[in-house]
Amino acid sequence: MTGQRVFGVTGWKNAGKTTLTERLVAEFVRRGWRVSTVKHAHHDIDIDQPGTDSWRHRAAGAGEVALVGGRRYAILCETPEPSIADVLARLSPSDLVLIEGYKNEPHLKIEVRASDDAKPLAPGDPAIVAIASDVRPHDAALPWFRRDDIAAIADFIATKVG
Numbered sequence: 001m002t003g004q005r006v007f008g009v010t011g012w013k014n015a016g017k018t019t020l021t022e023r024l025v026a027e028f029v030r031r032g033w034r035v036s037t038v039k040h041a042h043h044d045i046d047i048d049q050p051g052t053d054s055w056r057h058r059a060a061g062a063g064e065v066a067l068v069g070g071r072r073y074a075i076l077c078e079t080p081e082p083s084i085a086d087v088l089a090r091l092s093p094s095d096l097v098l099i100e101g102y103k104n105e106p107h108l109k110i111e112v113r114a115s116d117d118a119k120p121l122a123p124g125d126p127a128i129v130a131i132a133s134d135v136r137p138h139d140a141a142l143p144w145f146r147r148d149d150i151a152a153i154a155d156f157i158a159t160k161v162g
Contacts, residue, residue: 020112036092054076063077103125106127109127122139122142
């Protein structure tokens with residue numbers, strides 16, 4: 001992949017991935033880390049609104065449109081879904097990139113489980129190195145954390161990414 005420190009948060013829909021990612025970002029920022037995130041969606045996304053100037057630029061055929069405001073900017077690209085490596089290459093330097101989703105990519109990940117009833121991903125993915133669940137999983141061969149034990153999960157991630 002890249003020389004970046006990357007760690008993923010994966011799991012089935014509604015398992016709590018976004019909540020865990022959000023809380024980990026806040027914890028690492030509190031510790032003084034610069035954190036970037038990548039969120040993978042399984043559906044088409046559009047952050048631009050029909051009729052806006054940037055939407056009109058894209059509709060006219062622009063392959064990329066940079067939408068720039070006073071405190072943030074976004075680059076909208078018309079392209080087939082890029083690889084995670086392509087996305088990581090476009091990010092500014094940071095201390096850690098947390099990736100939500102991308103179940104099938106080989107970066108290190110923690111699996112978030114809403115319950116012990118969910119079909120576990122870990123047995124089929126050697127990149128999953130820990131589990132976050134409110135109940136100790138039956139397949140507890142991997143390190144297990146309660147989903148709300150953010151400090152311990154952050155410590156584990158910091159150790160794993162070096």
